[in-house]
Amino acid sequence: MIETPYLLFLGDAPDQLAAKVAQGIKDWRPEFAKGQLRLDGCRADMGLPDMTLAEAKAAGVRTLVIGVANRGGVISQSWKKVLVQALEEGFDLASGLHNLLRDEEDLAAVARATGRRLHDVRVPAVKYPIANGIRRTGKRCLAIGTDCSVGKMYTALCMEREMRERGMKASFRATGQTGILITGDGVPLDAVIADFMAGSIEWLTPDNDPDHWDLIEGQGSLFHISYSGVTLALIHGGQPDALILCHEPTRPHMRGLPDYRLPTLEAVRDTGLAMAKVANPACVVVGVSVNTQALSEEDAQIYLAEVEDRLGLPATDPYRFGAGKLVDALENL
Amino acid sequence: MIETPYLLFLGDAPDQLAAKVAQGIKDWRPEFAKGQLRLDGCRADMGLPDMTLAEAKAAGVRTLVIGVANRGGVISQSWKKVLVQALEEGFDLASGLHNLLRDEEDLAAVARATGRRLHDVRVPAVKYPIANGIRRTGKRCLAIGTDCSVGKMYTALCMEREMRERGMKASFRATGQTGILITGDGVPLDAVIADFMAGSIEWLTPDNDPDHWDLIEGQGSLFHISYSGVTLALIHGGQPDALILCHEPTRPHMRGLPDYRLPTLEAVRDTGLAMAKVANPACVVVGVSVNTQALSEEDAQIYLAEVEDRLGLPATDPYRFGAGKLVDALENL
Numbered sequence: 001m002i003e004t005p006y007l008l009f010l011g012d013a014p015d016q017l018a019a020k021v022a023q024g025i026k027d028w029r030p031e032f033a034k035g036q037l038r039l040d041g042c043r044a045d046m047g048l049p050d051m052t053l054a055e056a057k058a059a060g061v062r063t064l065v066i067g068v069a070n071r072g073g074v075i076s077q078s079w080k081k082v083l084v085q086a087l088e089e090g091f092d093l094a095s096g097l098h099n100l101l102r103d104e105e106d107l108a109a110v111a112r113a114t115g116r117r118l119h120d121v122r123v124p125a126v127k128y129p130i131a132n133g134i135r136r137t138g139k140r141c142l143a144i145g146t147d148c149s150v151g152k153m154y155t156a157l158c159m160e161r162e163m164r165e166r167g168m169k170a171s172f173r174a175t176g177q178t179g180i181l182i183t184g185d186g187v188p189l190d191a192v193i194a195d196f197m198a199g200s201i202e203w204l205t206p207d208n209d210p211d212h213w214d215l216i217e218g219q220g221s222l223f224h225i226s227y228s229g230v231t232l233a234l235i236h237g238g239q240p241d242a243l244i245l246c247h248e249p250t251r252p253h254m255r256g257l258p259d260y261r262l263p264t265l266e267a268v269r270d271t272g273l274a275m276a277k278v279a280n281p282a283c284v285v286v287g288v289s290v291n292t293q294a295l296s297e298e299d300a301q302i303y304l305a306e307v308e309d310r311l312g313l314p315a316t317d318p319y320r321f322g323a324g325k326l327v328d329a330l331e332n333l
Numbered sequence: 334m335i336e337t338p339y340l341l342f343l344g345d346a347p348d349q350l351a352a353k354v355a356q357g358i359k360d361w362r363p364e365f366a367k368g369q370l371r372l373d374g375c376r377a378d379m380g381l382p383d384m385t386l387a388e389a390k391a392a393g394v395r396t397l398v399i400g401v402a403n404r405g406g407v408i409s410q411s412w413k414k415v416l417v418q419a420l421e422e423g424f425d426l427a428s429g430l431h432n433l434l435r436d437e438e439d440l441a442a443v444a445r446a447t448g449r450r451l452h453d454v455r456v457p458a459v460k461y462p463i464a465n466g467i468r469r470t471g472k473r474c475l476a477i478g479t480d481c482s483v484g485k486m487y488t489a490l491c492m493e494r495e496m497r498e499r500g501m502k503a504s505f506r507a508t509g510q511t512g513i514l515i516t517g518d519g520v521p522l523d524a525v526i527a528d529f530m531a532g533s534i535e536w537l538t539p540d541n542d543p544d545h546w547d548l549i550e551g552q553g554s555l556f557h558i559s560y561s562g563v564t565l566a567l568i569h570g571g572q573p574d575a576l577i578l579c580h581e582p583t584r585p586h587m588r589g590l591p592d593y594r595l596p597t598l599e600a601v602r603d604t605g606l607a608m609a610k611v612a613n614p615a616c617v618v619v620g621v622s623v624n625t626q627a628l629s630e631e632d633a634q635i636y637l638a639e640v641e642d643r644l645g646l647p648a649t650d651p652y653r654f655g656a657g658k659l660v661d662a663l664e665n666l
Contacts, residue, residue, distance in 0.1 A: 130559050131558055131559040132559070132589075132590070133558045133559065133590045133592065133593055134592070135592075189527060190526075190527050190528040191526055191527065191528065192526070192527050193523075193524055193525070193526060193527070194522060194523050194524065194525050194526070194527060194530055194562065194563045194566070195523040195524065195559075195560065195563070197527055197562045198558055198559055198560075198561070198562060199559070222565070222608070223611050225464055225466045225531055225569035225570070225572075225611060225612050226463050226464040226465070226466065226528075226531055226532070226569075227528065227531075228531070228565045228566065228569050228608075228611075229527065229530045229531060229562035229563060229564075229565045229566030229569070230527050230528070230562060231562075231565075232555070232561045232562045232564075232565045233527070233561065233562030236558035236559075236561050236562070237558070239558075256465075257465070257466045259466065259467070259468075260466055260611075263611075271604070271607060271608070274604060275555070275561075275604070278556050278558060278561075278593075278596075279558050
């Protein structure tokens with residue numbers, strides 16, 4: 001677990017998009033985001049107080065989170081200076097970068113000397129078990145998609161917020177790097193060894209109160225040939241009680257696969273539900289989450305109405321129009 | 334790739350079953366199995382010439398293969414002595430043991446000093462790509478099962494033998510430790526990082542002659558919640574033209590999962606084919622392979638006839654009654 005609260009390191013981000021990890025933390029765990037640290041030339045701004053390391057220390061910050069992608073996969077000297085200083089001043093570091101903090105000799109040496117921790121969230125920190133399939137107490141909801149990157153993480157986070165506002169017990173369960181940095185905990189599923197994938201999700205979503213919902217971050221798609229195995233491990237390890245179907249209606253082909261068309265929502269519903277029932281025969285599909293960011297508001301509403309009519313399920317864009325319909329569906333189970 | 338031919342190390346195997354890796358090599362690649370090396374108290378016998386290391390050297394052996402499971406997960410001192418001597422006399426070592434040869438300091442040191450190789454086939458030796466889904470030339474057949482350990486490897490090996498006897502171009506493609514030791518090459522799929530599973534199978538079954546068949550070793554089951562992700566990665570990475578359904582009819586529940594019943598052959602057929610068509614719309618299910626070892630010959634024949642009638646597909650136990658029907662089905666495609 002990554003200790004909170006955070007100082008968000010934006011480095012020399014060329015634009016707001018490069019700092020999407022920081023944006024995610026600020027949007028979804030504002031209570032963790034005490035401030036931001038920007039270097040010369042930084043063009044991203046989270047609207048948080050700019051803090052020096054000393055100011056962050058005084059504000060109770062425990063961890064400096066790298067909230068920005070690095071250019072060319074290199075941790076530059078201008079970053080290094082700040083990271084080393086942060087370790088020396090008593091902060092842990094957390095990163096989802098492809099190149100690992102622990103592989104940087106200077107950072108590793110300073111961390112050892114100061115007793116600070118380097119959290120590389122791309123690498124599993126736990127020895128996960130093989131899945132045993134035993135039914136767990138509490139309830140679980142999983143978002144499954146027609147494709148990768150159609151809004152599964154945002155769907156789960158929007159639902160968690162809505163559920164907490166209603167006083168329901170709900171926990172977003174991160175399965176990807178961004179989600180882990182947002183919440184401080186989770187499983188980097190795409191980096192787990194094949195035999196332990198489903199077991200890692202059982203580990204992530206243990207027994208809980210009967211009225212508690214885990215909102216498990218989905219990954220990939222049963223219909224995305226590069227990552228489908230990860231998706232099926234999520235379905236079988238998560239043993240969901242409820243599935244949400246996720247879709248982005250303007251995508252011309254499967255992400256990264258120009259020759260592969262997207263499946264229909266019906267195909268994802270039928271295959272996903274059949275597979276989920278292997279682990280939990282009581283599983284049901286409760287709703288559809290559509291990422292409508294490429295549509296006008298009017299077109300989005302028309303599309304959602306059409307989906308509701310066709311599938312007989314509540315449909316919304318939870319980020320744009322709220323997750324109320326999806327949470328209603330869970331409450332009505 | 335592991336260099337052949339082999340000397341099969343049977344160690345102090347308490348019985349024949351403990352030496353099943355050696356048995357597999359002897360059964361399926363007899364041309365690789367020049368001899369066996371047994372220690373005092375060994376109760377396994379492959380019916381091969383007993384050889385000293387010097388005799389094996391003279392016979393042209395390149396690699397000493399550990400063909401036996403070790404007791405208690407420890408490489409004993411009596412084994413060590415032979416393994417060190419083998420390295421010193423110029424043999425490579427190959428092992429599928431859970432504890433790795435490379436983690437034994439003495440073996441690693443001698444291997445470095447002598448320039449010999451330690452093949453731990455449980456660990457991927459290749460940096461696999463992410464699957465790209467591009468159609469490859471040549472044909473591929475994959476065995477998918479109702480459960481783990483129902484005879485998928487033997488099915489593929491029996492078919493390969495029958496096809497080669499008919500003069501067809503066929504290659505068994507190993508995806509597990511035993512298969513890799515048998516053939517000297519392959520992908521230890523259960524040890525591959527999640528993101529690269531399907532890509533490793535694309536790598537294993539590259540472009541080939543239009544009339545060449547890869548017979549891909551199946552793993553797990555879409556209906557086995559611990560390993561289903563591995564199975565789906567095989568289906569999508571392998572982009573099979575033909576599927577064989579594998580089953581063991583006397584099993585009371587899914588292997589290792591007392592609360593999970595086996596799916597029907599029909600369920601495996603329908604779900605497996607639907608998933609395979611994502612990667613290869615022309616895929617068909619061509620036959621059923623039944624592991625009948627727990628049945629009398631008469632009961633086996635009755636069961637196979639019933640399956641043929643019910644599914645409208647050729648059914649055989651390829652190890653007991655030959656793989657002819659399954660190979661006929663491939664030839665008739």
